[in-house]
Amino acid sequence: GAVVSQHPSRVICKSGTSVKIECRSLDFQATTMFWYRQFPKQSLMLMATSNEGSKATYEQGVEKDKFLINHASLTLSTLTVTSAHPEDSSFYICSAKDGRENTEAFFGQGTRLTVV
Amino acid sequence: GQNIDQPTEMTATEGAIVQINCTYQTSGFNGLFWYQQHAGEAPTFLSYNVLDGLEEKGRFSSFLSRSKGYSYLLLKELQMKDSASYLCAVLDSNYQLIWGAGTKLIIKP
Numbered sequence: 512g513a514v515v516s517q518h519p520s521r522v523i524c525k526s527g528t529s530v531k532i533e534c535r536s537l538d539f540q541a542t543t544m545f546w547y548r549q550f551p552k553q554s555l556m557l558m559a560t561s562n563e564g565s566k567a568t569y570e571q572g573v574e575k576d577k578f579l580i581n582h583a584s585l586t587l588s589t590l591t592v593t594s595a596h597p598e599d600s601s602f603y604i605c606s607a608k609d610g611r612e613n614t615e616a617f618f619g620q621g622t623r624l625t626v627v
Numbered sequence: 628g629q630n631i632d633q634p635t636e637m638t639a640t641e642g643a644i645v646q647i648n649c650t651y652q653t654s655g656f657n658g659l660f661w662y663q664q665h666a667g668e669a670p671t672f673l674s675y676n677v678l679d680g681l682e683e684k685g686r687f688s689s690f691l692s693r694s695k696g697y698s699y700l701l702l703k704e705l706q707m708k709d710s711a712s713y714l715c716a717v718l719d720s721n722y723q724l725i726w727g728a729g730t731k732l733i734i735k736p
Contacts (some may be wrong), residue, residue, distance in 0.1 A: 517669075545724070554714065554728045555670070604669045614675075615660055616724065621669035 513539045515607050517619025524595055532590045532622045534605030541607035544588040549602040561588055595626040629653045631727035633715050638733045639705055647700045647713050647730045655720020661689050661700045662714040710734045
C-alpha cells in the first residue's frame, strides 16, 4: 500500500509552547488529509479534514486557532498545536487519500504528544 | 444520526476462527473499511468493501451486505499477534470516515 510518513513519532514539550507535526504522502498525491486524535481506550476522533490549497474543515468542538492545519502541497500537511497544555497530551494521527473515489485512506505512524 | 456498532471486546483461542461484526447506519455509503490497531500504534488498513459479498485476503476475510447495513471481519488460524483492536469505518456520502469504537480482540493460548 501507499506510504504516509508522520513525524515526529514522540514529542515532549513544555506547557505554553507550540508543537508542529508533519504528515507526508511519499508515493502518491494526497488531495485530502485527515487529522485524528485518540484518547486512551477510545476510538479515533476526527479533528479536521484538509484539502490541498484550501482551508481545513474542523469538526465541531475543535478549536481552529489552537490546532492549526496547513495543507500547502499535495504531499505535505502539518498540524501545529499552539500554546500546548497538559490536556492536549494525546495520540495524534494523520491519514491521507488521493483524489479517486472509494479508495482507502493510509495512515501515518502517529505522534505521541506529552505536554508537561 | 450516524452510528457504527461493533462489540467492545471478544476473546478467542490461538488457531481458532473469530468473526467480528459491524452494523452501520450512515448518511450515504461509499464503502466500508476494516483497520487493525495494536496498542499505542496507528491503525493499519486491512480491507475495503463497497460491493456486497466476501473479500478474502489470506487469513483475513471481510463481508458486506449493504441492504442489511452489516459487515463482518473473519480471522482464521488465529495467532497471538492478532491480539489488537479492530476498527470498522464507513465512508459516508461526503466521503467522511465514520468510525466505530473498535473491538478489542484477545487471543488466548
